[in-house]
Amino acid sequence: METYLDNAATTKPTDKVIEAVVKSLKEMYGNPSSLHRKGIEVEKEIKKTRRLVSKALGCNEKEIVFTSGGTEANNLAIKGFVKANNRLGNHIITSKIEHKSVLSLYEDLEKSGYNITYLDVDQEGFVSLKQLQESLSDDTILVSIMHVNNEVGSIQPIKEIAEIIKEKNPKARFHVDGVQSIGKIVYCVKDLQVDSLSISGHKFHGPKGIGALYINKDTRISPIFLGGGQEFNLRSGTENVPGIFGLGEAVKELIENQENNIKTLNNLKAYLIDLIETELEDIIISSKLDDRYAPHIINVALLGVKSEIMLHSLEMDGVFVSSGSACSSKGKGYSHVLEAMQMKRSHIDSAIRISLSHFNTKEEIFFAVKRIKYHVNSLRQIIRR
Amino acid sequence: MEKVIIIRYGEIMLKGLNKSYFENKLVKHIRHALSDLGKLKVYKEHSRIYVNVEEYNENQIIERIKRVFGVVSISPAKRFPVDMENIKKVVLGELQDKLQKKVIKTFKIESKRGDKKFPMKSPEISREIGGFVLENIDSISVDVHRPDIAINVEIRNNAFVFSEKINGFGGLPLGTNGKGLLLLSGGIDSPVAGWLVAKRGVALEAIHFHSYPFTSERAKEKVIDLARMLATYCGEFKLHSINLLPIQKEINEKCPEEEMTILSRRFMMKIAERIALKSKCDALITGESIGQVASQTVNSLQVTNEAVNLPVFRPLIAMDKVDIIQIAKQINTYETSILPFEDCCTVFLPKHPVTKPKLEKILYSETLLNVEALINEAIENMDEEIIELEI
Numbered sequence: 001m002e003t004y005l006d007n008a009a010t011t012k013p014t015d016k017v018i019e020a021v022v023k024s025l026k027e028m029y030g031n032p033s034s035l036h037r038k039g040i041e042v043e044k045e046i047k048k049t050r051r052l053v054s055k056a057l058g059c060n061e062k063e064i065v066f067t068s069g070g071t072e073a074n075n076l077a078i079k080g081f082v083k084a085n086n087r088l089g090n091h092i093i094t095s096k097i098e099h100k101s102v103l104s105l106y107e108d109l110e111k112s113g114y115n116i117t118y119l120d121v122d123q124e125g126f127v128s129l130k131q132l133q134e135s136l137s138d139d140t141i142l143v144s145i146m147h148v149n150n151e152v153g154s155i156q157p158i159k160e161i162a163e164i165i166k167e168k169n170p171k172a173r174f175h176v177d178g179v180q181s182i183g184k185i186v187y188c189v190k191d192l193q194v195d196s197l198s199i200s201g202h203k204f205h206g207p208k209g210i211g212a213l214y215i216n217k218d219t220r221i222s223p224i225f226l227g228g229g230q231e232f233n234l235r236s237g238t239e240n241v242p243g244i245f246g247l248g249e250a251v252k253e254l255i256e257n258q259e260n261n262i263k264t265l266n267n268l269k270a271y272l273i274d275l276i277e278t279e280l281e282d283i284i285i286s287s288k289l290d291d292r293y294a295p296h297i298i299n300v301a302l303l304g305v306k307s308e309i310m311l312h313s314l315e316m317d318g319v320f321v322s323s324g325s326a327c328s329s330k331g332k333g334y335s336h337v338l339e340a341m342q343m344k345r346s347h348i349d350s351a352i353r354i355s356l357s358h359f360n361t362k363e364e365i366f367f368a369v370k371r372i373k374y375h376v377n378s379l380r381q382i383i384r385r
Numbered sequence: 386m387e388k389v390i391i392i393r394y395g396e397i398m399l400k401g402l403n404k405s406y407f408e409n410k411l412v413k414h415i416r417h418a419l420s421d422l423g424k425l426k427v428y429k430e431h432s433r434i435y436v437n438v439e440e441y442n443e444n445q446i447i448e449r450i451k452r453v454f455g456v457v458s459i460s461p462a463k464r465f466p467v468d469m470e471n472i473k474k475v476v477l478g479e480l481q482d483k484l485q486k487k488v489i490k491t492f493k494i495e496s497k498r499g500d501k502k503f504p505m506k507s508p509e510i511s512r513e514i515g516g517f518v519l520e521n522i523d524s525i526s527v528d529v530h531r532p533d534i535a536i537n538v539e540i541r542n543n544a545f546v547f548s549e550k551i552n553g554f555g556g557l558p559l560g561t562n563g564k565g566l567l568l569l570s571g572g573i574d575s576p577v578a579g580w581l582v583a584k585r586g587v588a589l590e591a592i593h594f595h596s597y598p599f600t601s602e603r604a605k606e607k608v609i610d611l612a613r614m615l616a617t618y619c620g621e622f623k624l625h626s627i628n629l630l631p632i633q634k635e636i637n638e639k640c641p642e643e644e645m646t647i648l649s650r651r652f653m654m655k656i657a658e659r660i661a662l663k664s665k666c667d668a669l670i671t672g673e674s675i676g677q678v679a680s681q682t683v684n685s686l687q688v689t690n691e692a693v694n695l696p697v698f699r700p701l702i703a704m705d706k707v708d709i710i711q712i713a714k715q716i717n718t719y720e721t722s723i724l725p726f727e728d729c730c731t732v733f734l735p736k737h738p739v740t741k742p743k744l745e746k747i748l749y750s751e752t753l754l755n756v757e758a759l760i761n762e763a764i765e766n767m768d769e770e771i772i773e774l775e776i
Contacts (some may be wrong), residue, residue, distance in 0.1 A: 306732060308601065309598060309599050309732065312597060312598030312599070312600070312601060312602075313598045315598065316598055333725065382634060382637060382638075382732075383732055
């Protein structure tokens with residue numbers, strides 16, 4: 001039996017998603033840029049998906065650009081924005097707990113001369129709004145903050161952040177990495193007042209290799225890929241048609257069931273946390289059961305048990321989770337997120353991440369916690385240090 | 386005129402009556418290395434091996450042959466019937482060809498007359514060809530000491546013209562010296578040790594120890610990747626995988642903490658010896674090097690060595706790390722070796738391992754364990770996998 005509890009890493013595509021992908025490969029294999037019918041029928045489907053994505057995010061369909069996934073969407077939003085607007089200022093802001101795809105971009109921009117502010121987070125995983133307020137200046141052109149942190153599930157107060165930015169410097173733009181929030185939180189980009197937002201198909205039961213960037217029509221960005229001018233000239237290259245078909249199906253399912261799915265996730269999370277708290281000792285749960293945290297991510301430290309050993313032990317039982325650090329004697333591989341939250345080494349060392357999908361069941365969670373309990377007990381006996 | 390690759394093999398020449406055995410093995414290995422490149426003529430002639438090639442696959446073939454142990458050097462050459470006028474034209478063509486690719490100001494003709502019936506002596510041949518070149522190319526002059534390019538002319542049953550000599554690794558054809566079992570970890574040293582011994586004609590099998598689930602499956606994947614790289618030199622071989630975790634757990638529970646590593650090493654050696662005997666290997670091969678880590682001090686090596694009766698080859702024993710790294714880079718294993726997945730769990734690593742273990746103490750600690758049962762259990766749960774040659 002397989003108990004997949006690593007849904008923040010990736011999710012299993014649904015049958016409908018798979019069917020849509022297969023359809024694009026078997027029948028609808030035309031190039032959407034072709035002038036003939038074979039191409040036009042595909043172009044129509046792509047438009048349909050674009051409308052669905054814009055509906056899910058609450059924006060205009062012209063504001064959606066398909067990308068190869070979250071990383072490319074972040075690259076386009078940040079690098080593409082800086083490229084187009086470098087004359088406006090030299091200061092950009094992000095947080096210390098962003099995904100690597102954002103942090104690497106900022107580090108790269110730092111090398112090319114930009115002033116960077118990396119916002120601190122508190123011990124609960126929330127960015128410092130005070131620091132944001134203080135660091136915003138006339139020179140600031142871009143702020144990039146993630147919606148839901150992928151390791152602990154903290155939901156950043158995006159709307160509040162947007163308001164602070166607008167108040168301090170209306171010219172500065174706000175990008176949001178929304179890869180972990182879509183389908184887990186109900187929102188609308190226009191309400192959040194963000195200028196761009198990234199999503200990735202495989203985080204909500206779509207295929208890998210497809211994502212999208214919402215980019216406000218008033219925000220100017222330059223393309224990173226040049227070529228045939230696809231995607232409103234913002235992302236050249238023949239469209240990933242199988243990916244877009246699959247994404248369309250995933251978004252359709254998401255729109256139809258979002259509220260129920262979130263309810264399911266909340267119930268599962270409450271059940272999981274309750275079970276962990278009653279069954280296990282010497283644990284620290286970093287993902288609280290309140291609305292400041294996403295309903296699908298639970299980070300828990302099983303003190304004294306190296307997380308990677310727990311991960312591999314669970315994998316033998318068919319239970320798949322994720323760890324906050326890699327087992328290494330060289331002291332590398334610690335999660336930058338947990339470090340930014342100022343967790344102790346012993347805490348980081350033993351932190352595992354359980355991430356849920358609405359397809360998970362209470363039975364699965366019960367089984368997983370039983371196995372965790374078993375391994376915690378036997379491993380704590382062996383590991384004497 | 387044909388394009389051929391001349392393959393020279395040094396040491397094998399000295400093998401007296403066994404010479405043809407070694408030569409035939411070498412031809413076989415070269416054929417095998419080229420087996421997927423279509424029908425190629427590989428043949429032995431006057432203490433050299435030749436491969437006929439075409440323009441389009443020449444470089445690929447050279448790359449493959451370079452990896453075959455026993456090959457000392459390689460020269461892509463033109464071969465044609467002996468005729469002085471023809472030789473001059475081919476040499477001129479070769480030079481003109483090279484002139485288009487790089488700046489050449491000076492040259493030299495080096496002639497060798499294998500066929501003593503040919504009327505001119507080597508210096509005469511060089512002089513005549515050199516003169517012809519000078520008449521035809523203005524921009525170039527002779528320099529016999531440090532020429533930009535040396536064109537070689539050989540007169541044997543055919544004439545050969547070439548200007549490049551590419552070094553192989555030397556050594557002896559694989560399988561001419563029995564078989565060894567390599568203790569292969571994911572580190573830098575053991576692949577190099579295996580490669581060095583294989584280069585002396587020893588066929589390989591490998592054994593790998595891991596501590597799953599205390600270590601990752603990726604650590605094993607890394608070992609398989611390293612084994613695949615070795616296979617590009619040694620052909621396909623068998624990789625045995627042993628889970629050492631149950632043994633480590635026992636040691637952890639019953640023996641002094643600082644002896645963990647040395648006791649584990651002894652278990653590895655003992656298990657390896659059993660597998661070696663079963664797979665008809667004549668020796669064990671390890672990547673140990675004096676003083677590199679606690680388990681590789683002379684005292685530790687002594688204690689480790691005592692665990693087995695088979696000879697243990699340690700080709701890196703007196704090498705410095707930088708030199709080992711250099712070979713690892715040369716044979717392409719370095720990049721993989723430095724990936725972060727660890728094959729041996731750090732949980733059990735003692736803070737202060739013994740560096741001067743006493744054999745009696747270690748033997749006493751082993752009496753606290755059911756060594757025989759632990760070894761048998763480990764071997765019963767062993768995985769085996771054939772590492773195929775993928776070029």
